[in-house]
Amino acid sequence: MSSRTTKLLFMLPALIVLAVFFVYPIALTFYYSFTDFTGVGTPEYAGLKNYDRIMSRSRYPEALKVTILFTLIVVTVQTLAGLFIATLLQRLPAVRNFARAALFTPAMMSFVIVGYLWQFIYSPFNGGLNALLTSVGLESLTRAWLGDPSTALFAIAIAHVWMFTGYTTAIFLAGYANIPGDIEEAGKLEGANSLQRFWYLELPLLAPSVTINVMLSTIGTLKTFELPFIMTKGGPDGATRTLSLEIIENLFGAYKFGFASSLSIVMLVIVIIVAFVQNKFLRGREDNMS
């Protein structure tokens, strides 16, 4: 058997799995996005009607705006928080392993548990956050966090950040472990204090970890629907209605398989574009750094 045939044979199982579970569903979704398929019966070709609907109704660009805002908040806060905690733990080796495990625990929980937990914390009556504010004399700040359109998205973003900061921290700590101890020591010998070492040496050398964290959290957050679905069902007044939530509602609520497919394709294109741009930018930064 030629080496080329052997290679193909070894690749075949993976190619079959990819074709059946990845290429075929995407191709099918793409096809449905041009139909008015309802899940039963024969799909009728509808041309660009679904896409026209997405563009012409303010509801969907609005959902896209919410998704992007949610992603921006989560990625920024989660990356910065993860970096801060990892930097702190890097300097506290005695508690590093315990803290890493403890911080990672929320990421292992189900979204349902996290959703209900934070729903309780944000509850307007006897909720943990309002109780805390009242106890420290900040009663004026208490509100229905998930019922107020101006705070609902931020409230969910915080829950999301809480859930995944441990994950981000673990990736940054792995990045720290890859920085040779000699470089830190050389910095110390040259008189760099802790902050200078972080800024001039550690942060540039953490570039690969920044890339991984930003990419993973961006893609993960763009697709998210779980916490908005559990905590607010997209409300109040659409303030937390993300694109994924729209897809779920159209698919399993209204049985608009065709329309949900077109929304899915739009989301797929957005995720690919964002991932591509981020990858190009962050990889470029990594090359520049090493």
Add this chain to the structure above:
Amino acid sequence: MAELNIRNAIKRYGPVEVIHGIDLDIADGEFCVFVGPSGCGKSTLLRMIAGLEQTSEGQISIAGRDVTHAEPAKRGVAMVFQTYALYPHMTVRQNMSFGLKIGGTEKTEIARKVDEAARILKLGDYMDRKPKALSGGQRQRVAIGRAIVRQPEVFLFDEPLSNLDAELRVEMRVEIARLHNQLGATMIYVTHDQVEAMTMADKIVVLRDGRIEQVGSPVGLYEDPDNLFVAGFIGSPRMNFFAGKVTDMHDAGVTVTLPRLGDVAVPVATDAPLEIGHAVTVGVRPEHFDPSGEITAQLAIDVVENLGGVSYAYSTSQDNAPPVIIEWRGKNRPRQGGTVAVNFDAGCALLFDTASGLRLR
């Protein structure tokens, strides 16, 4: 530049003491080499001087200033690491400027110092390159340049040539020696390579298990070692040791009988108070076997290494002891598998107490 004094320096990791009360003086401008086998504490001692390891007890002073617990950057030392420890995201110029930049030195002054160091180390053509675009030797030169620009009182080198290939190592060895002459700086150099130690040092400090075994000039240690460890560690190939017993005593010393050399009797000069029957070890260096020597013995040769100008003949005994190594020059070199007569002068033989390992002078 400055002298360095260490007084009763002790290093403990929890209950484990790894450096046991080191006393050492290194003069201004001296090139001092710490040498010893792996785990002897030479790097730990260097790191204690640098401030990268806390000194548990004792005192370290540089230029008369107690720096025992001072921050690394405030000790007036610069260190060159085995792995170079260059900042991979910075260019050569940025690497060399970093310490001065964060120290708040003026830009023109930084540029002047960096350019001067680059000129000394012939790095001018590489200043805008990043470390990944440099060879091992060039990287090491950048690491040295980074140390030079800070104008430290003491330079510390932690096995700086270990990651280089043999040819480059020789080249860099010469370069560091030249740099020492040029800068006249106090330098402390850690190595396990005794060729580096012998060729570069003004003073060698031989360490074993966290203790100083002997301090002295390279030739001093080679010719007049204090104990079996130093005698065996300094010199390549290593010194031959023959177990023996004192069989006679006379005014100038004792006569020792060596079973390994066919019970040959060797008169050795010593003032040490010894008795007949005392267990001693006689040390003879491979190059001290000389056809004109007055002591003769027969040895079976099992391996001969011919290096061109010189050959080393190995004679292995049945008792798993290290082989006797004999250096041969000129013609009539021994053949593998034969027996040869070897001669040496009794004056070349060094006498050691077998039990304590100490030299008997």
